[in-house]
Amino acid sequence: MPDHRSYQDPFYGWTTPKAISLCVQTLKECSALPFEVIQKMIALSEAQILNDQTSTSMLDILWKIAKKYSISVDQVMLIFNGFVHVLRLALKPPAAFLKPDIFKDDLRDLKFSEQIIGEFYNILFGAKRDQLYLAIQERDRPRLPSLQTFDWNLDVTLTTASLSRCIEPLLLFQFRTSDNRNLTFEVSIKKFNELRYKTALLLKEMEEVDGKQALKLLET
Known part of the structure; x- marks a missing residue:
């Protein structure tokens, strides 16, 4: 042996x-x-x-x-x-x-x-x-800061006398984490939709991996 x-x-x-x-x-x-x-x-x-x-x-x-x-x-x-x-x-x-x-x-x-x-x-x-x-x-386990508050706002600027067209709307996100950090960023509607798609795709792939028979055998 x-x-x-x-x-x-x-x-x-x-x-x-x-x-x-x-x-x-x-x-x-x-x-x-x-x-x-x-x-x-x-x-x-x-x-x-x-x-x-x-x-x-x-x-x-x-x-x-x-x-x-x-x-x-x-x-x-x-x-x-x-x-x-x-x-x-x-x-x-x-x-x-x-x-x-x-x-x-x-x-x-x-x-x-x-x-x-x-x-x-x-x-x-x-x-x-x-x-x-x-x-x-x-x-x-890794202990990353958790999300305390989350706010968002849609920023739209309409055409004015000095602008010939509407400016593309922007989404403004504000986060506050458990380590007292304030994070702010903005994205266009197009980029936000890309983020939604990639997030949904990632979750789907995680479900597929979780359902693999090999992983189930390791847990038993």
Whole structure:
């Protein structure tokens, strides 16, 4: 059976992220840390993505762990940040692209213990998988300014004693965006009709692409 590396990249990429390598290294340094505590930190990393706990309460829990087991707060934070990083990277692709066995192999390559691998597996292939995925997509999506107000006006200049014909009517558009920018532009009726046509054509092409069977297969 061929190595999955021959046809699929590791979920974390071809270079191990620094946050993850530091996490693994710190886990070795804190080998006396009970697994129940590590399990709690993995659960906290899940809560971090879902925003189920405030930053203050989460930091308080991590500080108490450091104090109770006589390790530095920096070490606790390195472990916790590594766990969060693993979840975020694993949740970026759609569920269809993250295969359970391949995911476990990737974590073994990163030198995580089998117990930790099992915890990540339960999170990423458990009941909250879709909720976690949506949380990551919402956090990472581009955030462009939204439209606050939109006004338009038709500017018509009739013939006067100094003009031999009517001037072509112009459409004046005024936008106000959520970042407090005011945008104004004007177009002729002809150009506006071209814009309407191209917009309708683009929407039609988007519907056709959305209906492609190949895309539906990727979503399943």
